[in-house]
Amino acid sequence: xxxxxxxxxxxxxxxxxxxxxxxxxxxxxxxxxxxxxxxxxxxxxxxxxxxxxxxxxxxxxxxxxxxxxxxxxxxxxxxxxxxxxxxxxxxxxxxxxxxxxxxxxxxxxxxxxxxxxxxxxxxxxxxxxxxxxxxxxxxxxxxxxxxxxxxxxxxxxxxxxxxxxxxxxxxxxxxxxxxxxxxxxxxxxxxxxxxxxxxxxxxxxxxxxxxxxxxxxxxxxxxxxxxxxxxxxxxxxxxxxxxxxxxxxxxxxxxxxxxxxxxxxxxxxxxxxxxxxxxxxxxxxxxxxxxxxxxxxxx
Amino acid sequence: xxxxxxxxxxxxxxxxxxxxxxxxxxxxxxxxxxxxxxxxxxxxxxxxxxxxxxxxxxxxxxxxxxxxxxxxxxxxxxxxxxxxxxxxxxxxxxxxxxxxxxxxxxxxxxxxxxxxxxxxxxxxxxxxxxxxxxxxxxxxxxxxxxxxxxxxxxxxxxxxxxxxxxxxxxxxxxxxxxxxxxxxxxxxxxxxxxxxxxxxxxxxxxxxxxxxxxxxxxxxxxxxxxxxxxxxxxxxxxxxxxxxx
Numbered sequence: 001x002x003x004x005x006x007x008x009x010x011x012x013x014x015x016x017x018x019x020x021x022x023x024x025x026x027x028x029x030x031x032x033x034x035x036x037x038x039x040x041x042x043x044x045x046x047x048x049x050x051x052x053x054x055x056x057x058x059x060x061x062x063x064x065x066x067x068x069x070x071x072x073x074x075x076x077x078x079x080x081x082x083x084x085x086x087x088x089x090x091x092x093x094x095x096x097x098x099x100x101x102x103x104x105x106x107x108x109x110x111x112x113x114x115x116x117x118x119x120x121x122x123x124x125x126x127x128x129x130x131x132x133x134x135x136x137x138x139x140x141x142x143x144x145x146x147x148x149x150x151x152x153x154x155x156x157x158x159x160x161x162x163x164x165x166x167x168x169x170x171x172x173x174x175x176x177x178x179x180x181x182x183x184x185x186x187x188x189x190x191x192x193x194x195x196x197x198x199x200x201x202x203x204x205x206x207x208x209x210x211x212x213x214x215x216x217x218x219x220x221x222x223x224x225x226x227x228x229x230x231x232x233x234x235x236x237x238x239x240x241x242x243x244x245x246x247x248x249x250x251x252x253x254x255x256x257x258x259x260x261x262x263x264x265x266x267x268x269x270x271x272x273x274x275x276x277x278x279x280x281x282x283x284x285x286x287x288x289x290x291x292x293x294x295x296x297x298x299x
Numbered sequence: 300x301x302x303x304x305x306x307x308x309x310x311x312x313x314x315x316x317x318x319x320x321x322x323x324x325x326x327x328x329x330x331x332x333x334x335x336x337x338x339x340x341x342x343x344x345x346x347x348x349x350x351x352x353x354x355x356x357x358x359x360x361x362x363x364x365x366x367x368x369x370x371x372x373x374x375x376x377x378x379x380x381x382x383x384x385x386x387x388x389x390x391x392x393x394x395x396x397x398x399x400x401x402x403x404x405x406x407x408x409x410x411x412x413x414x415x416x417x418x419x420x421x422x423x424x425x426x427x428x429x430x431x432x433x434x435x436x437x438x439x440x441x442x443x444x445x446x447x448x449x450x451x452x453x454x455x456x457x458x459x460x461x462x463x464x465x466x467x468x469x470x471x472x473x474x475x476x477x478x479x480x481x482x483x484x485x486x487x488x489x490x491x492x493x494x495x496x497x498x499x500x501x502x503x504x505x506x507x508x509x510x511x512x513x514x515x516x517x518x519x520x521x522x523x524x525x526x527x528x529x530x531x532x533x534x535x536x537x538x539x540x541x542x543x544x
Contacts, residue, residue: 190377193354197371198394208390212381292381292422 085265102246106233109168117176125184142174164236171232179221183214219285226277310360319503335493343504370444376431385419409437429460508538
């Protein structure tokens with residue numbers, strides 16, 4: 001082999017190439033991200049704000065213009081809801097207590113659903129036959145109309161705290177099982193081969209490969225289930241009246257007494273709870289896996 | 300034959316669905332030898348590596364290799380996205396139970412060898428394809444394997460990066476002198492890297508031609524523009540066409 005003109009292809013000077021790649025990395029992340037963040041604040045706050053104002057406007061319009069004053073109790077205007085539902089501490093504190101009770105139910109329901117869901121998903125991820133055996137029942141559980149089994153749950157477990165939690169678990173379990181299982185099985189074959197080549201133990205594979213690979217899907221499932229557990233807590237409370245009064249009981253009471261302002265205020269409060277658990281898991285997911293898992297899909 | 304760190308004797312492979320992937324492959328890779336197999340896609344080249352590494356079991360034939368000490372570079376970088384470059388490079392040492400100090404030392408060495416210093420704390424998604432591949436190479440290097448299997452590792456990167464990575468692979472080979480078995484469908488890559496080039500036919504894969512590459516190591520990139528290099532590429536190409544029909 002002869003080298004006629006070595007200077008043109010000097011292999012010992014890798015720096016220009018390396019710099020080139022380094023620049024690509026920098027350009028790909030920093031300046032672009034800054035620009036989009038700035039545009040993002042205006043872009044992500046203004047449109048929903050505009051829609052919000054529009055809804056309040058329509059609300060006023062219906063309440064003050066469309067409805068006959070005698071029938072205004074059907075939809076009180078927003079400021080009445082504010083004055084009676086939120087600004088009146090006596091009413092508001094009752095609702096806050098109800099919210100607190102329902103939050104506890106949702107919390108325990110979600111926690112149990114998470115533990116049970118993870119356990120089921122892990123067991124199913126270990127052998128196809130186990131997955132085939134269990135999965136249909138998870139689907140059945142999901143398909144049961146919760147209202148249909150509420151009386152049964154009442155018969156069996158009473159009308160108190162544990163029954164409400166059980167309703168939460170039944171509602172919140174499925175998305176956790178499905179997403180966690182999907183996540184555990186999502187690691188690509190090449191990575192599995194790598195672990196096989198180096199004779200990794202089953203537990204090692206689970207801990208070092210399958211768990212971390214599952215996290216993005218797990219968080220997607222958690223965000224769905226967290227919202228569902230709040231719904232479960234309210235539904236459970238609505239039907240099981242024993243013990244602490246939760247937001248479901250309050251909703252029922254306000255509806256029976258035609259207390260529209262409080263009814264509206266409780267609806268707003270309970271959706272705020274649902275939204276905040278959703279946001280919390282979004283935040284947590286960004287915190288834990290945002291660095292490597294790419295753009296977070298929700299907001 | 301037993302001298303060679305990697306040797307295949309009459310290896311055939313038929314998948315359970317009846318697909319015949321390999322037929323009667325006999326091949327030796329000596330220490331300090333870089334052997335490349337070129338062949339059309341789907342000819343069973345990768346199957347051969349999977350058999351060598353034990354990921355697949357051959358239907359018949361004999362393979363002799365120390366499976367505990369194989370370096371396997373995959374088609375994709377297969378980096379764990381949740382680990383930084385450094386932690387990815389440490390992975391194999393971790394699986395083999397090295398202590399933290401040993402792991403750190405091995406990883407730092409390997410990262411230096413592939414020229415990724417300064418990127419230790421980057422996550423894979425912020426790296427270019429070429430850099431990911433280098434991280435993957437570094438990961439394999441940490442265990443200092445005497446046998447290196449390359450499964451079309453540079454197929455997914457652009458031509459310029461590919462030539463760069465070829466040069467770095469050569470540099471690693473010249474330094475470590477492992478027994479290398481490289482799979483590719485790029486003829487110039489094959490000739491540029493190897494001491495021996497084998498041509499494989501379409502399924503079932505058979506070795507239909509072999510070429511000794513007359514250039515010694517170390518090699519420089521200018522070699523690609525040498526007339527004898529072009530001529531050899533032409534011969535390999537011709538054999539490959541024959542293998543195709």
